[in-house]
Amino acid sequence: MSTYDKRFYPEKRRLQYQEQKQIERQEQSEILDVRGAAAYLHCSPSHVSNILNGKVPNVPPIPHVHAGRLRLIRKESLIEWFKAQESASLETVPKC
Numbered sequence: 424m425s426t427y428d429k430r431f432y433p434e435k436r437r438l439q440y441q442e443q444k445q446i447e448r449q450e451q452s453e454i455l456d457v458r459g460a461a462a463y464l465h466c467s468p469s470h471v472s473n474i475l476n477g478k479v480p481n482v483p484p485i486p487h488v489h490a491g492r493l494r495l496i497r498k499e500s501l502i503e504w505f506k507a508q509e510s511a512s513l514e515t516v517p518k519c
Contacts, residue, residue: 455496460485463501482508 446462457475461468470479475494477484486500 453498455498455501457494457496460496460501463498464505 455463457468457471461471464471471485472494473479474482474485475487475496483504485496485504487494487496489495
């Protein structure tokens with residue numbers, strides 16, 4: 424380990440700890456922001472933003488609330504929206 428690594432290793436550990444705590448808070452939170460919803464859906468925040476704005480064709484917007492520039496999404500609403508999209512996609516798939 425170089426002296427550079429030894430000097431900044433505590434900082435790296437602190438950042439990893441903060442990131443882990445942020446992920447845990449988002450998992451426990453019932454209300455998500457755009458980044459939290461994107462992490463939950465495993466997509467980019469810009470894609471979630473496009474869905475919220477109704478810019479994605481054939482996909483209804485996710486129910487959300489504006490708090491200034493912040494958009495808040497209930498985790499239960501996101502799950503219900505996802506299930507509705509899942510069932511709608513199963514209905515449109517042609518059966519052999």
